[in-house]
Amino acid sequence: MNHDHNDEELRRVLGAGSLADEGFTERVMAGLPPPRRRAPRGWVLGSSSALALAVLWVTPVGPWVGSVVVRFAVSGSLPASAVAAAVALMGATLGATAYAARPA
């Protein structure tokens, strides 16, 4: 037997036929881990929080912190340093919320 003949024989015997599925795919699929439930995206929660904070701070009417600060500032009963501190605090809280909500 020459080399070519041996090679052909090997290919014929080893490569013979395609295996029928016979339920193999179903068994594999049944063994896969269950699909993961998607957690709410962090940026959605963070953006919502930042927006809510912003509204609470800047809404000019109602009992919110921002509106109280604005009312006192307009009436002149709040010193400029206190207004500046309130604005800085608002900036800090909004900044921290935005930082926490940044994409991973």
Added chain:
Amino acid sequence: MLARDDRHAFAVLVRRHQASVRGLLRRLTAGDPALADDLAQETFLRAYRALATYRGEAKLSSWLLRIAHRTFLSDARAGAARRVEATEERPEAADLAVRYDLERALRLLSTEERAAIALTYGEDLSHEEAAAILDWPLGTLKTRILHAKEKLRARLLESAS
């Protein structure tokens, strides 16, 4: 493009590639279909977990065969190879005598030689493709094929005489 949790697409992938993965593993396990199918199932589970890392640099079929080979090796390291050698020889029909002789002869090969023969002759891959799947230099693959064929020829001549 497969989405990570697209189970339907993954089922299509399994159906399309199961024959070559199972075929390779049957040859690597020297004709133990139950063990080969267990390893094939493990292969597809590993592939499912690793789908996100598939970058399309290699053909999907080559990527799967590489995972199958690694799955076989880790199982063999765990001692399953001894199980294969201890497997009783199954009676075969007379018209399958050649296959039977060849399967017996394949058991005499080392794991590496069997992998080389299974990919190049069983899967009909080029030497370059097989070497890439096995992570071997091309020269190593060719040497192992040569040795494997010499062993097979000697064994088959012996059984014929």
